[in-house]
Amino acid sequence: MNEILLELESIPWGLIAPLVIIQLILLVVALVDCFRHNNTNGPQWVWVLVIVFGGIIGPIVYFIFGRRND
Amino acid sequence: MSLIITEQLTKTFNGTSAVDGLNLSIKEGICTALLGPNGAGKTTTLNMLTGLMNPTSGTITFDQRYRGDRRQFIGYLPQYPKFYGWMTGEEYVVYAGQLGGLSKIDATKKTEELLSLVGLDDSKKKRIAGYSGGMKQRLGIAQALVHSPKLIILDEPVSALDPIGRRDVLELMRKLKEKTSILFSTHVLHDAEEICDDIFIVKDGKVVIEGDLVELQRKYQKPTIYLETEESIEYWSHSIKNMDWLRHMQGTKNKLTITVNDIDVAREALLSNETLRKLKITNFEIAKTTLEDLFMEVTAG
Amino acid sequence: MNQWIILFNKEMKEAIRNFKWIWIPLVFILLGIIQPVTSYFLPDILKNFGGFPEGSMLEFPLPTGPQVLAETIGQFGQIGVLVIVLAFMGIVAGERNSGTNIMVLVKPVSYVAYIVSKWLHMSLLAISSFSIGFLLASYYTFQLIESVPISYVIKGAVVYSIWLLFVTTLVLFFSVLFKSNAGVAALTLGITIIISLMSSITPDLLRWSPGMIASHSHSIFQSGEAGEYFWLSISCTIVLIILMIILSIINFKNKETVTHTT
Ligand SMILES: Nc1ncnc2c1ncn2[C@@H]1O[C@H](COP(=O)(O)OP(=O)(O)OP(=O)(O)O)[C@@H](O)[C@H]1O
Ligand SMILES: [Mg+2]
Numbered sequence: 001m002n003e004i005l006l007e008l009e010s011i012p013w014g015l016i017a018p019l020v021i022i023q024l025i026l027l028v029v030a031l032v033d034c035f036r037h038n039n040t041n042g043p044q045w046v047w048v049l050v051i052v053f054g055g056i057i058g059p060i061v062y063f064i065f066g067r068r069n070d
Numbered sequence: 071m072s073l074i075i076t077e078q079l080t081k082t083f084n085g086t087s088a089v090d091g092l093n094l095s096i097k098e099g100i101c102t103a104l105l106g107p108n109g110a111g112k113t114t115t116l117n118m119l120t121g122l123m124n125p126t127s128g129t130i131t132f133d134q135r136y137r138g139d140r141r142q143f144i145g146y147l148p149q150y151p152k153f154y155g156w157m158t159g160e161e162y163v164v165y166a167g168q169l170g171g172l173s174k175i176d177a178t179k180k181t182e183e184l185l186s187l188v189g190l191d192d193s194k195k196k197r198i199a200g201y202s203g204g205m206k207q208r209l210g211i212a213q214a215l216v217h218s219p220k221l222i223i224l225d226e227p228v229s230a231l232d233p234i235g236r237r238d239v240l241e242l243m244r245k246l247k248e249k250t251s252i253l254f255s256t257h258v259l260h261d262a263e264e265i266c267d268d269i270f271i272v273k274d275g276k277v278v279i280e281g282d283l284v285e286l287q288r289k290y291q292k293p294t295i296y297l298e299t300e301e302s303i304e305y306w307s308h309s310i311k312n313m314d315w316l317r318h319m320q321g322t323k324n325k326l327t328i329t330v331n332d333i334d335v336a337r338e339a340l341l342s343n344e345t346l347r348k349l350k351i352t353n354f355e356i357a358k359t360t361l362e363d364l365f366m367e368v369t370a371g
Numbered sequence: 372m373n374q375w376i377i378l379f380n381k382e383m384k385e386a387i388r389n390f391k392w393i394w395i396p397l398v399f400i401l402l403g404i405i406q407p408v409t410s411y412f413l414p415d416i417l418k419n420f421g422g423f424p425e426g427s428m429l430e431f432p433l434p435t436g437p438q439v440l441a442e443t444i445g446q447f448g449q450i451g452v453l454v455i456v457l458a459f460m461g462i463v464a465g466e467r468n469s470g471t472n473i474m475v476l477v478k479p480v481s482y483v484a485y486i487v488s489k490w491l492h493m494s495l496l497a498i499s500s501f502s503i504g505f506l507l508a509s510y511y512t513f514q515l516i517e518s519v520p521i522s523y524v525i526k527g528a529v530v531y532s533i534w535l536l537f538v539t540t541l542v543l544f545f546s547v548l549f550k551s552n553a554g555v556a557a558l559t560l561g562i563t564i565i566i567s568l569m570s571s572i573t574p575d576l577l578r579w580s581p582g583m584i585a586s587h588s589h590s591i592f593q594s595g596e597a598g599e600y601f602w603l604s605i606s607c608t609i610v611l612i613i614l615m616i617i618l619s620i621i622n623f624k625n626k627e628t629v630t631h632t633t
Contacts, residue, residue, distance in 0.1 A: 015404075015408065015511065015514065015515070016408065018400075018404060018507075019401065019404055019405065019408070022397050022400055022401055022404075023401070025393075025397060026394060026397055029390055029393055029394065030394075033389075033390055037199070039199070056401065059394065060394065060398060060454065063390065063391075063394050063458075064454070064457045064458060067389065088632075113632040114632050117629045117632065120477050121477070122473060122476065122477060122627065122628040122629040123627050123628070123629050123630075124627055139479045141477060141478060141479040141480075142479040144477070146474070146477045148470075148473055148474065149632075150470070151473075151474060152469055152470035152471045152473065152474070153471065153474070154381075154385070154471055156385060156388045156389065157384075165377070165381060166474065166475075166478060168373075168374075168377045169374065169377060169378075169475065169478040169479070169480050170478050170479065171479065210474070213474060217478070
């Protein structure tokens with residue numbers, strides 16, 4: 001138990017945090033875009049699921065395949 | 071003085087001619103209509119005039135006084151204009167103006183002016199993706215005018231509009247006519263008659279009738295007799311088919327429209343016809359044909 | 372010149388409004404951070420979860436700084452390139468298919484400016500995304516692993532940018548030639564993969580090839596010096612880029628803007 005706590009402490013969280021923040025930005029931007037122009041390829045709710053549950057690549061897949069060009 | 075002259079302009083798609091040896095001459099300072107039914111080749115012709123399509127054969131000559139790239143002198147509204155939906159109406163017209171050679175300031179000024187002319191003042195800050203068909207049509211006219219071209223080419227500018235929009239746009243074109251030459255296509259003769267000076271009627275890629283509208287109206291006005299009877303007139307109508315005063319005949323069960331060469335001879339012949347009288351004439355009217363009848367005649371056959 | 376700026380600004384505005392200028396750099400930043408971080412933790416992870424018997428004497432050394440940078444470039448070369456190709460596969464074909472190019476090209480617009488401004492914008496976005504991603508990758512590598520001389524890092528990155536330009540040019544070239552976005556993407560990716568593979572399998576035959584660029588940048592990270600025949604492959608790549616841009620313009624000019632009227 002102690003060992004794990006030590007391990008956790010040794011992890012440089014300051015360096016990992018940006019990863020989380022970037023993923024959050026991607027998620028929010030994709031969601032905003034998806035809701036703002038409801039002109040997605042296919043049903044909007046599917047894309048919302050993809051964005052939210054698709055992990056890192058969810059928002060990216062949405063940006064590439066989900067937006068209809070206008 | 072002609073702005074554009076085409077000689078034997080031809081466009082072939084996989085062996086079939088959409089435009090077939092067209093000789094047009096579009097004069098400066100007037101409004102010219104390209105009139106024809108669906109598939110006559112109007113859009114194809116206009117696309118070649120603007121340089122968007124290459125002719126299969128034939129030549130297009132633009133007025134010698136305007137040298138260089140002829141796109142500078144042409145404003146074009148496609149039949150189905152496609153815009154960048156992410157731009158606002160205002161941004162689009164400014165962009166079009168800048169591409170047409172205006173400075174940012176001039177383009178903005180001109181855009182302001184044009185958008186209020188076409189009645190888009192209220193929605194100019196909205197994204198085009200949210201525009202209705204009629205709004206897009208009017209935006210399309212604004213972008214065609216923004217660089218003050220010598221000639222504006224409008225492909226069916228009113229076909230997609232409701233009656234009010236149609237009247238607005240025709241009214242607008244009447245205003246524009248004062249300053250620019252206009253060439254527009256339509257399949258409705260009435261639109262052409264309302265504003266144009268010259269007319270080319272095309273069918274199957276060929277010009278069938280061309281000339282000054284007023285002259286054509288005079289020339290092709292033929293005396294006509296409208297005939298209505300109580301009993302069916304259909305059978306009897308065959309009996310006059312080969313009369314030499316008859317030009318053209320068309321009718322339903324109880325009505326007949328007869329275009330004739332000599333009104334006096336025809337009237338005499340009809341009124342003295344015993345069989346006809348027995349059918350109980352309810353209406354006998356003498357009038358003149360309009361271009362509409364002619365248009366129907368040449369485009370139907 | 373003025374028209375170039377107008378067309379370029381339009382590309383820029385469009386890519387800002389559809390968030391390309393946000394998400395593409397973010398993808399490169401993610402890739403740039405993830406690689407050094409995993410390299411740093413990999414020995415720990417292997418030790419703890421690798422299933423090796425307790426007390427076994429296996430050592431998992433940390434990779435060197437240059438190795439991590441090279442691995443990051445490898446990530447950019449796969450996922451980064453994939454993203455750029457997919458994001459821009461419709462760069463020319465898209466406007467053709469939707470017909471939005473008609474009212475633009477009926478204005479007195481130079482075909483050269485139309486094509487080159489698109490290429491410039493796409494390349495700027497690709498290079499900027501790569502630069503910021505690689506900047507962060509270097510920062511993380513320096514913090515977690517070890518420092519590498521800055522001049523090596525910059526030189527290697529500049530060299531690798533030329534490969535990215537080669538990729539964007541391929542996208543442009545195929546997008547002028549073909550209508551189908553999927554076709555453009557498949558061809559571009561296919562060619563980049565084949566060139567890279569062939570160059571690593573038979574480097575002797577393909578000294579001149581753009582596919583050698585990645586390995587040149589690797590050796591720059593190591594020693595500050597590129598491998599043999601460096602200038603050959605760089606100049607060949609640049610010549611190919613210029614040639615493809617010229618061919619794209621010619622093809623674009625020769626194609627009718629409108630091919631059907633409905
Ligand atoms: N790409 C093409 N391949 C084959 N045929 C074509 C092509 N483009 C147009 N056509 C044909 O050319 C003919 C002329 O078409 P065009 O669109 O010019 O007519 P139009 O007078 O503008 O008709 P409308 O009133 O319907 O707009 C039509 O028969 C059309 O089917
Ligand atoms: Mg048409």
